[in-house]
Amino acid sequence: MKTLLKIISFIGLCLTIVPPFLVFYGVIEKPTHFTLMGIGALLWFATAPFWMKNPSLEEAED
Amino acid sequence: MSSTQQTPAAGSTLVERLDALYEYDREPVAKNKLHGWKTFIAMFSGEHVAGTEFLLGPLMVMHGVSAPDFFIGLLIGNILAVLSWALLCAPVAVKVRLTIYWQLRKICGPYLTIAYSGFYAVILCLLAGSMVSVAVTAISIPFDIPNPNYLAGDVLPTFPWMVLALIVGVVIAALAVLGFDKIAHFSKVCAPWMVLVFFACGLAVLADLGTTGFSDFWRVMNEKIFTGVPLGDNSKYTMWHVAGFAWLCNGTQHIGMSDVTIFRYAKDWKQGFSSAFGMFLGHYMAWIASGILCAAYLAEGFTNPQPGDIAMFGAGFAGLICVVIAGWTTANPTLYRAGLAIQVATPNWKRWKVTFLAGAAMIVAACIPAVNAYLDRIIGYYGLFFMPLGAFIFVDVWLFPKLGLISDYAEKKGLLLSWPAAVAWFGSFAIMLFFYGKDNYPWLTKLLGQQPDWLASIQADLLFMVAPEWVLCVLLYIGFSKIQQRNDKLETA
Numbered sequence: 001m002k003t004l005l006k007i008i009s010f011i012g013l014c015l016t017i018v019p020p021f022l023v024f025y026g027v028i029e030k031p032t033h034f035t036l037m038g039i040g041a042l043l044w045f046a047t048a049p050f051w052m053k054n055p056s057l058e059e060a061e062d
Numbered sequence: 063m064s065s066t067q068q069t070p071a072a073g074s075t076l077v078e079r080l081d082a083l084y085e086y087d088r089e090p091v092a093k094n095k096l097h098g099w100k101t102f103i104a105m106f107s108g109e110h111v112a113g114t115e116f117l118l119g120p121l122m123v124m125h126g127v128s129a130p131d132f133f134i135g136l137l138i139g140n141i142l143a144v145l146s147w148a149l150l151c152a153p154v155a156v157k158v159r160l161t162i163y164w165q166l167r168k169i170c171g172p173y174l175t176i177a178y179s180g181f182y183a184v185i186l187c188l189l190a191g192s193m194v195s196v197a198v199t200a201i202s203i204p205f206d207i208p209n210p211n212y213l214a215g216d217v218l219p220t221f222p223w224m225v226l227a228l229i230v231g232v233v234i235a236a237l238a239v240l241g242f243d244k245i246a247h248f249s250k251v252c253a254p255w256m257v258l259v260f261f262a263c264g265l266a267v268l269a270d271l272g273t274t275g276f277s278d279f280w281r282v283m284n285e286k287i288f289t290g291v292p293l294g295d296n297s298k299y300t301m302w303h304v305a306g307f308a309w310l311c312n313g314t315q316h317i318g319m320s321d322v323t324i325f326r327y328a329k330d331w332k333q334g335f336s337s338a339f340g341m342f343l344g345h346y347m348a349w350i351a352s353g354i355l356c357a358a359y360l361a362e363g364f365t366n367p368q369p370g371d372i373a374m375f376g377a378g379f380a381g382l383i384c385v386v387i388a389g390w391t392t393a394n395p396t397l398y399r400a401g402l403a404i405q406v407a408t409p410n411w412k413r414w415k416v417t418f419l420a421g422a423a424m425i426v427a428a429c430i431p432a433v434n435a436y437l438d439r440i441i442g443y444y445g446l447f448f449m450p451l452g453a454f455i456f457v458d459v460w461l462f463p464k465l466g467l468i469s470d471y472a473e474k475k476g477l478l479l480s481w482p483a484a485v486a487w488f489g490s491f492a493i494m495l496f497f498y499g500k501d502n503y504p505w506l507t508k509l510l511g512q513q514p515d516w517l518a519s520i521q522a523d524l525l526f527m528v529a530p531e532w533v534l535c536v537l538l539y540i541g542f543s544k545i546q547q548r549n550d551k552l553e554t555a
Contacts, residue, residue, distance in 0.1 A: 016258045016380065020266035024273070033266055034378025041380045044255045052251050054460070 005047040012047065015040030090159035096329045102336035105324070108165020108253035110312075111193075111260065111348055113196035113389030114437065116369030117452060118311075118345075118415045119352030119412075121438050123360075126292030129283040131301035136349065139308025140341040144334075146309070146316035147325075150452070153332025154459050155325030156284045162320045170483040171460045171472035179453060182314075183403035187420055187446045190396040192434055194234060195349075196543065197389030198227045200370030200382045211366040213294050219429055234390060235421030238398045239414040249391035253505030257343050259384040263376030264351030267358035275379055287357040306525030307438055308345055313445030313528065319452030397424055403422065442524040446494055450535035451489045467543055475550070482542030485521040490535035 019033040122132060158165060166175045199209045202223055210219040219227070237245055273282045292298050315321040316337070348547060355372040364371065369389075373381030401417035427433050433440065462469045472480040497520055499506045500513065510517075522530075
């Protein structure tokens with residue numbers, strides 16, 4: 001389950017970073033870029049909080 | 063964090079209340095509580111990609127920085143900041159493993175520590191207000207509420223904008239009261255995504271400025287983004303302004319040593335270099351990206367490059383979410399820290415009351431557009447103001463034993479106030495302020511009249527004074543400490 005969540009999070013990050021390159025090279029238009037980045041944000045926030053560890057200073061490191 | 067949430071005992075003296083508040087931070091951190099590189103890298107990467115980065119890149123554009131000045135200045139300033147963390151702050155933290163509060167208490171005495179807390183609370187409220195304001199510039203867009211334009215003469219925002227700021231401020235204050243740990247975790251979850259959004263925003267709008275590939279990136283940077291021409295009435299910034307600002311903007315944390323509180327958990331002083339992740343992601347890449355965004359936004363004919371507007375322009379709703387989260391996640395711990403600092407002076411108040419008091423100050427600050435317009439100046443002032451205290455800690459820990467002077471003198475002698483620290487702190491700051499103010503404060507310029515040649519030849523900006531102030535306050539502190547400790551030895555004899 002955790003692996004699946006991580007894969008979805010990774011896809012979310014890809015949808016955040018790839019579209020601007022496509023806009024830069026004129027492959028897609030800005031409205032498509034906005035939509036893809038929105039989906040990327042959705043995927044990231046729907047999955048990342050469930051697998052990312054809280055690196056709090058109050059807890060000793062393993 | 064739990065240790066700092068105690069309520070100080072009622073009816074005791076101010077000093078006793080202050081001590082009670084930080085009681086559990088008195089002991090050095092135990093070995094099994096130490097952290098490795100990963101924790102510090104995550105922490106710095108998260109903390110320094112904040113909502114205010116959307117303000118600082120545009121501020122540099124407005125001040126007419128040229129592209130080489132911006133890139134080289136940022137490189138110099140950020141390297142100096144990393145070195146300050148790694149060579150000044152972290153080694154002290156690892157050696158003594160105490161919070162800034164207890165370290166100052168031992169060196170300067172409780173009165174100066176109280177003064178430090180009070181001044182710090184005011185600054186933190188201003189900074190939290192600036193972060194709320196950043197978040198509101200994004201939230202206002204879907205509601206079609208115009209953002210205030212300080213350059214166009216808006217001294218206050220519109221009433222609906224203030225209502226939004228009030229709502230956002232109350233939510234942030236409520237969350238700060240309810241619990242800090244979950245928000246801290248959430249802000250760390252946001253960090254990798256936010257870094258990419260900043261990068262994406264900048265890259266996506268480059269084509270709007272006429273960039274056809276990476277080969278003409280530098281040409282567009284020079285001709286259309288960092289043109290070297292200030293906008294409006296802004297003063298001209300050079301490479302040294304940029305370097306000074308990049309170094310000074312976290313001056314209180316590194317050279318001012320407030321991050322000894324964090325690095326006391328480090329296994330090794332070399333972990334101070336983990337600050338490079340925060341600096342080069344947040345204060346290099348993100349500032350460049352927000353500068354590009356600002357220029358592209360202005361090139362489209364818009365006139366008020368507020369964080370929400372430029373992020374929406376570069377990344378759509380993902381950009382808006384990024385601005386809200388970046389503002390919120392950094393405003394929250396800032397407000398929490400401000401609450402702790404104020405708690406010192408409000409003995410019988412519950413923590414929620416204190417936090418809401420700080421929250422009220424934060425909301426007022428958020429509704430003053432001048433705070434964001436002059437954020438670079440505010441950061442410059444507070445960096446210079448708090449920096450001497452860090453210098454005293456450095457000198458006390460490393461130099462005093464070599465100079466035959468007694469470290470932690472105030473604690474050992476039971477002094478309520480270390481006069482060498484007080485005179486060196488306020489004296490060095492006042493001298494720096496004089497050299498800046500002689501050309502920049504009209505009342506002082508008028509008072510001085512015709513300046514002698516040697517004085518007129520010194521054209522010092524606030525952002526150039528980090529190194530001179532550090533040297534001056536160190537010399538004053540060592541000199542006065544010698545006098546103090548010699549007099550005491552004479553008295554003992």
